[in-house]
Amino acid sequence: MAMTLRLTDDQDRALTLLARAQGSSKQEAAIRAMVAAAARVVADAEVADLARVYVPEYADVDKRLRHSR
Template sequence: MAMTLRLTPEQDRALSLLAQAQGSSKQEAAIRAILTTATRTLADAEVEDLATQLLPEYAAAQRRIRTSRALFQGREER
């Protein structure tokens, strides 16, 4: 779905800097910011699945968390 995002010059600069830091377009940076914030804020399986599909770093972070939890639980059982 298409939409227009109206930003102040300051907000546009922040988005430009974010996109540059990520090596992406401003559109991709905005999408990443939305999905990242949504997954942190909402307990919604659909949003989490979308983030996992679209953000490789999110999927990698999830794997690291699961691995760490498994290791930690193994230590507690000893």
């Protein structure tokens, strides 16, 4: 599937630097960054879910943190 990604000049420079550091194209660097970010979000959500189930005290802390944002 094709997609156009509109970036500011600063975002494009950041992506260019990331691609150079990885020795890849900007497209590959963007894909890697998205996959890594998704993996972190999913892992964080899984850890939070497990903590709510197995550590009852966590539920109160989680609730307070969510309301403080």
